[in-house]
Amino acid sequence: QATTRIVYGYTAVTDFASVFVAVEEGYFKKRNLEVEPKFIPLNSTIPAAIQSDSLQIGGPTPSVYLQSVDGGLDHVVVGGGGLTAKSQTGYAVVGRAGTGIRSAQDFVGKKVGVPGLGAFLHVGFRGWLKQSGVDYKKVNFIEASFPQHGDLLRGGSLDAVVTADPFMARILDSGAGYVASYYGTFLTEGMPTILHTARRDWVAKNQAAARGFREALVEAAAFINKPANEARLRAIIGKYIKVPPEVLAKMQISPPGPVIVEKQLDYWVGLMKDQEMLRTDPKVATLIAR
Amino acid sequence: MAAARRGAPHGGAAVSRGRALAESLAVLLALLALWWLAAHARWLSPVFVPTPEGMLASLQQGLVGGELAGFTAATVLRMLLGWGLACAAGIALGALIGISATARAWIQPTLEFVRPLPASAVLPLAISIFGLSPAMVLAVVAFGAMWPVLLATVHGFASVHPRLREVAGALQLSQPAFVFKVGLPNALPDILAGMRLAMTVALIVAVVGEMLASQPGLGQAILLAARAFRASELFAGIALLGAIGFLSNALLAVAERRLLRWQHP
Amino acid sequence: MLRALRPFVFPLLLLAALEWWTRTIGKDSDALAPPTRAAQAFAAALTDGSLLQATAFTLGSAAAGLGVACGLGILLGTLLGLSRRAAGMGFLTIEVLRPVPSVALIPLVMLAWGFGFRMEIAVIAFASVWPMLILTQAAVRQVEPRLLEVASALQLGPAARFTKIVLPAMVPRLFVALRLGVAIALVVAVTVEIAANPHGMGYALIIAQQSLDPALMLAWLGWIGVVGYAINVGTLWLQRAVARRMGEQP
Amino acid sequence: MGEALLRMEGVAIHLGGREILSPTDLRVARGEFVCVIGPSGCGKTTLLRAAAGFVAPQAGTVALAGRPVQGPSRAAAFVFQDYGRALLPWRSVAGNVSLALEAAGVAAAERPARIDRVLQTVGLAPHAAKFPAQLSGGMQQRVQIARCLAQEPTLLMMDEPFGALDAMTRENLQDELARLVREQGLTVLFVTHDLEEAIYLGDRVLALRSNPTADRPSLAALIDVPIARPRHQLETREHPEFLRLRRELYHYLGHD
Amino acid sequence: MGEALLRMEGVAIHLGGREILSPTDLRVARGEFVCVIGPSGCGKTTLLRAAAGFVAPQAGTVALAGRPVQGPSRAAAFVFQDYGRALLPWRSVAGNVSLALEAAGVAAAERPARIDRVLQTVGLAPHAAKFPAQLSGGMQQRVQIARCLAQEPTLLMMDEPFGALDAMTRENLQDELARLVREQGLTVLFVTHDLEEAIYLGDRVLALRSNPTADRPSLAALIDVPIARPRHQLETREHPEFLRLRRELYHYLGHD
Ligand SMILES: Nc1ncnc2c1ncn2[C@@H]1O[C@H](COP(=O)(O)OP(=O)(O)OP(=O)(O)O)[C@@H](O)[C@H]1O
């Protein structure tokens, strides 16, 4: 059987760990897949790259994926990356020192920085505000990339930021801010943070490859879940996400969720409909490749 | 043809303004028709290229019910302020470089070094140092839009005919008098062309600034529409940019015709 | 000796200010690093070969895109500059298309061509064709009218009229357009790489930023400036050489 | 004197809202040499430009060899008054002359010889490699004349072609031009502000006046010069007919 | 005739690697009118440009009113040979003349009257609002002369200033210039290619020759014109001294 070549697009988060492991441990090769991971700076360009066949499979966040489907792209989910977890303290909303922001109510009228408007952290945070009975429209969201969060808090341009490690740790260490809430711990557990998607016609033509891809991820998940593999796992991640070693050693790795079910997509559709991010009702059942 | 400047030229007899406008419109409409055809025949994916009517609907919706009108005003204001700053800075610096060998030696190399730095890469640095304020974005817009005016001014000064330099020398015109009476008028055609470009660049950098520095305006609207794969809204934003660009340029073209009357008396 | 140093005084002052800032007020910043650390990072990038490859990609696509833009811009600009009729017909369309930000086109061209050379060239060409066109048009309008009369008195054909009269007469102004176009092409190339295309200097810059290496990011930014500066020096040199060949008196 | 090569009928020109040239008739026969004189700003250049097809008259028709003139033609060469502007600054003297040959499609191999010949005629052969900016005013003027001669036209229109030349050079070129006309059957329309030159060179002299009105049209006089050819610089200028014409034209121009 | 206003000593100029002007001495007294003649391309313009300080000579010194000339000064006005290029195309006739007044710091209120006066002198008052591109060659030349007159210089350097003018206008301006020189004590250095004009106007005439060598220097002759002033167009030109000088200079130029 001939090998199938797959260029895979990822961004710089640990939720892609299962893909990296499957490449490094040869799980793909075993299934006649030649996967070449390609770093993509902006998550939201992934669907277009898939559409133009520059990528065969890519890892958009659920909000990016669902919006592209909403816009009319015919892509399906082949598998999943990381999952949300109650134990996640790798991201949080951080208040500027001296503001005293704590509860969801305190954010009303404040300027809050998020790394991407409409992206994973933003949608989740708004979900938390709503869950806490606060109208998120009364909060000023401003987009600012991670590395700037600390500077913007210090300079007083923002009152709070929704941020993640390792940037969060640096902000806390410098005393520029404090954790107002680990809001992630209030969100539903076990929801995907990254989806592996491909064009529907590509999947139809490469059924075996798509299945093989998912199976390799399942095998990789098992690898990740074994505590003994921790050191090797971090080494593998470090190969694809180039961060300083001390940062790599401390990074929290979200649990893998290689197989996506309808309920998980439903959760995101619900959250996004709530926040008026979708115009149509995506038929979730047809979006998951079996 | 431009050959016969004096009197009524031969060949394409003076085309009336009305007819020119009609032709101009016809070309644009032909292009729109092509787009309509391309969209309906599905030569292009509807995810990225909407139908013209879809775009119009989004435009209407955004302008009447949504925030598009306010965004447009914000972008226009940012563009105009940035353009004004850019023109002032470009002409002043250009004149300085144009007449002073000292300025050429000291500051031109620095300018040439920062010129190729993309706003998309400089802006994050500027945000880190100066914070996220509208004034900072404005400064970046002015910075980005300054170059066409600056280069044109420098060239305009360099291209003063030697004979005119000698006239100025014979009359012992002071440096400022040379700048205002010979250099700048001589550079005017170049400066005006540069200002037209600068206007466009100002608009584009304003939009990029809004995208990168999260300021309210068409840039943000376009960015969010693109991220949400809402092609019709994206194109509505682009159409508004086109309209802004067209109007500002039409105004400039009128000013240019008046100021350059001596070229085609 | 001192005279030769004059161009570097301002950049050095700026760098010193940045060094001071990043070591005092901004020492906790994740987006900035002292220039001295950037220099170290630069040396590392130089030795591992990544520098050359990325630079070649960016310059290659900038050159190709600018080439397309020059060809189209000069041709169209000359036509519009010579014929008032054509200028009138094209005015509306050009002015409506011109302000479309090239970044807004990135999703569109990605769809058509995916990652790589072609999409980048397309965006660069779109962005830099307008300055070439506008400046060419202005340049043609400023060609000495008497020379155009000489051309028609000799009944030069359109091609000869263009190559023998109009083109040489606008050469000085074309160089201004070219210098502007080069900078725009480079800026757009880097921007496209930052936003979407995973190749070249912009991509290297954004990877550095996302992998928490502000020193390397700054090194890339400085390198982009150096590359742009070098190209500009080259263009200026070319301009002077051409002017000398065309009989300009010193 | 043969059929009319150039024929202007009722040609009138308005510039800047003012009538510069009131309706004027003129016929120039093949091989004829017509000189145009008149005070500064009276419309000599304008008349010539209309004849060459650079401007379309507001009224009347211009015909060259029986065909209406729509624009400039290579059969007619034009020497511009502002010589400095009519040269390509980026081409050497030889290159500027070459332009006319290139326009006419002369083979590259043939050009050097022909360029050299015309440069010899105007006395610029030693300066062939110089650029216009390196030439004196009179030399620039001669380059332009050389270019027009290289064109080998049937009709030569010259707008004060010798205005910047010293007496010697001017007299040499006058005689050279007269020889060319005689030998090659050239037709010339020649603007000058020098009365004597007009009489010395012309078969006929046309005098224009400024600010034409209905009863004082642009065309002040059109006078035959009944002096035999070849003419000679010294003898002709002492010819009684020459002196008479000079007085007569002086009257038309100055005290009219 | 008073002290020397302009004093050139051993002035030599090389251009393009060739000696254009071999070492030349010249003293022009205050109130004197010196004309320069010579064949096309012999270096008349070059000599004038050196006197005005536009080019620095390779050898020798130039002094104006006793002070060495480092560059152009407002006390000396210069009429350029290529008149079309010496005007600001974006300024009207009046605006171009005004430039000289602005440079001299004349109050805005005073300017219109003075502009009108000099335009009257050169016969351009009705054209004050036109742009250079709307003027004939002769009119452009007169605008430049008007600008130089408005400057009220002590030394006037004119490079073929009347070259594009018809006989009438030229004679009027010649007499006008002579009157100004007499009344205001102006000093003039005047290049012309017209022998008669040189004799008619000059107190002295300087003849230059082309291609100077060691034993044939640039300065071919420097001749006094012993004809009383005021001179008259008709009478002076028939003066026996005038005819003698004409022959003599003709010899220097043509058959030398
Ligand atoms: N574009 C124009 N607009 C208005 N008036 C013009 C224009 N061009 C020329 N004129 C006027 O037309 C008149 C005739 O000009 P023309 O150049 O024909 O004169 P000319 O006889 O050649 O004079 P000269 O001997 O000084 O060259 C002048 O009074 C001039 O002011």
Ligand SMILES: Nc1ncnc2c1ncn2[C@@H]1O[C@H](COP(=O)(O)OP(=O)(O)OP(=O)(O)O)[C@@H](O)[C@H]1O
């Ligand atoms: N930049 C230059 N480089 C080389 N040669 C030059 C340059 N400028 C002038 N020349 C030469 O110097 C000589 C004298 O020029 P100049 O302009 O002084 O002549 P002129 O006497 O004024 O002639 P005309 O009466 O034709 O105006 C000419 O032979 C010219 O070719």
Ligand SMILES: [Mg+2]
């Ligand atoms: Mg004329």
Ligand SMILES: [Mg+2]
């Ligand atoms: Mg001269």
